[in-house]
Amino acid sequence: MQSSMTCVRLMKQHSSRLPALLRLSPRPVTTQIGSRRDYASLHRDQAYIGGAWVSGNDGNTYPVINPANGVEIGRIPDLGVAETEDAIKAAYQAFQVWRETTAKERSDICRKMFNLMMTNQEELAKIITAENGKPLAEAMGEITYGASFFEWFAEEGKRCYGDIVPTMTKSKRMLHMKQPVGVAAMITPWNFPNAMITRKLGAALAAGCTAVIKPAEDTPLSALALAAIAEEAGVPPGVVNVVTCSRSNVSQVGKHLCKSPLVAKISFTGSTAVGKILLEQSASTVKRASMELGGNAPFIVFDSASVDDAVAGAIASKFRGNGQTCVCANRLLVQDGVYDEFCGKLRDKISQLVVGDGMQPGVTQGPLINDRAAEKVEKHVNDAVSKGAQLIIGGKRHQLGRSFFEPTLLTDVPKDALVCSEETFGPLAPVIRFTTEEEALIMANSTDSGLASYFYSNDIGQIWRVAEKLEFGIVGINEGLVSSEAGAFTGIKQSGLGTEGSKYGINEYLDIKYACFGGI
Structure with a gap:
């Protein structure tokens, strides 16, 4: 069996084929990953291409800003099409060797990635x-969640079984085998800057694919820290690449990833509008695509529900990540019989949330990612109130700064409010009253989005009916936190294509090849 060290040596033998930029770029001096230390030792201010830490051809950089205080915490290379092409070529060349490693070898590296992430969790x-x-x-929890995908796919990669199919002809044998698709481009968001990479990368590496990662322009440092972890874990040069760029270059970099004939797969997590553009751009090369797009999650509370449980679930679902998650509750639909009790208890829980700098002990709600995000929450609050909604608590920017917004509760929200049709992505809980189960289902399903949904009920018949009739890829039943490496993360309608996580997620990075043997 070819060892992991042999794999690394083979990759180095192929390094002569890499672009000159990659061969000549020096690696920084790094300390041994694994000891307890300040995060600055995992801070990288260069992109990672072909196993080298590189700056852009023109030397341009852009700032990374702490949204809590506006302080610049780093300057990152602002790369363009040329450097993106370098990363694609490095990944393509690396794939020729990485695909030949055994599932066990890839599993060992994924396991090392998991161990190193947990060692360096803080x-x-x-x-x-x-x-x-x-x-x-919350960030500690994200690292646990993110690392779990390397642990999970370290095992799933060893179980990518094919089939021998019975034939109708004695002289033939039919075989189906699974093989890695090739270079996978991954465009990831800022709201989970670690876990939205690992959920893709764990599956890709375990399947035998190589990766070009384009992290969100607001949060590139987490991606670069992962590249440092991958390097320490023994991931061969070119297998993992990180291309950083500012908002001004993101369109051309994304387009190049989509249109490159060397890229076999595009995986994107972000807005539906951007996902549609990427799908259109990928059509020219008929790429494999998986898209985890926008949501508009209903959170339904029926009369039979435990109100206390429903309130706890609403807080967990709505206010985790300050409401900036694709699966967070966007519309809270509450039945007449428990409406007043639910709203009162939810108000009490919201009043206990603590807004502040995320580094401070006891803080439960940090800033929104930027001022634009706060403007959208403000817009949704003002629109709903202008149409008759009642402002119970919160409703405005927090005194800490313009990116901070008070956790907000609105009741008696009308169905034509913007918050009912648009994803807020902020700490706003709008409560809408309903009377019958049928009415709740009509309201819940009246959206083009079909990612996550939630409902609370203790009526077993109702649980079956509603779970089957909700038009969403994910359904939380008496549970506000549904994400798990073992669960299928998938959207329907305009919330995306494909599946991430679970035993199904690795199939997004595998082709099925049919081989017919004759003359037997």
Whole structure:
């Protein structure tokens, strides 16, 4: 069996074929990953291409800003099409060798990635809090969640079984085998800057694919820290590449990833509008595509529900990540019989949330990612109130700064309010009253989005009916937190294509080849 060290040597033998930029770029001096230390030791201010830490051809950089205080925490290379092409070529060349490694060898490396992430959990979490703003406790949870995908796919990669199919002809044998698709381009968001990479990368590496990662322009440091972890884990040069760029270059970089004939697969997490553009651009090369797009999650509370459980679930679902998650509850639909009790208890829980800098102990709600995000929450609040909604608590920017917004509760929200048709992505809980189960289902399903949904009920017949009739890829039943490496993360309608996580997620990075043997 070819060892992991042999794999690394083979990759180095192929390095002569890499672009000159990659061969000549020096690696920084790094300390041994694994000891307890400040996150600065995992801080990287260069992109990662072909196993080298590189700056852009023109030397341009852009700032990474801490949303809690507006302080610049780093300057990152602002790369363009030329450097993106370098990364694609490095990944394509690396794939020729990486695809030949055994599932066990790839599993060992994924397991090392998991171990190194957990060893460095606090340092990685501090990077998330610094560039994203979420409370450190939440960031620690994200690292646990993100690392779980390397652990999960370390095992799933060894179980990518093919089939021998019975034939109708004695002289033939039919075989189906699974093989890696090739270079996978991954465009990831800022709200989970670690886990939205690992959920894709774990599956890709385990399947035998190589990757070009384009992290969100607001949160590139987490992606670069992962590249440092991958390097320490023994991932061969070119297998993992990270291309960083500012908002001004993101369109051309994304387009090049989509149109490159060397890229076999595009995986994107982000808005539906951007996902449609990427799908259109990928059509020219008929790429494999998986898209995890926008949501508009209903959170339904029926009369038979435990109100206390429903309130706890609403807080967990709505206010985790300050409401900046694709699966967070966007519309809270509550039946007449428990409406007043639910709203009162939800108000009490919201009043206990603590807004502040995510690095400070006890803080539960950090800043929004930027001022534009706060403007959208403000817009949704003002629109709903102008149409008759009642403002119960919150409703305005927090005194800490323009990116901070008070956790907000609106009741008696009308069905024509913007918050009912648009994803808020902020700490706003709008409560809408309904009378019958049928009415709740009509309201819940009246959206083009079909990612996550939630409902609370203790009526077993109702549970079956509603779970089957909700038009969403994910359904939380008496549960506000549904994400797990073992669960299929998938959207329907305009919330996306394909599946991430679970035993199904690795199939997004595998082709099925049919071989027919004759003359037997």
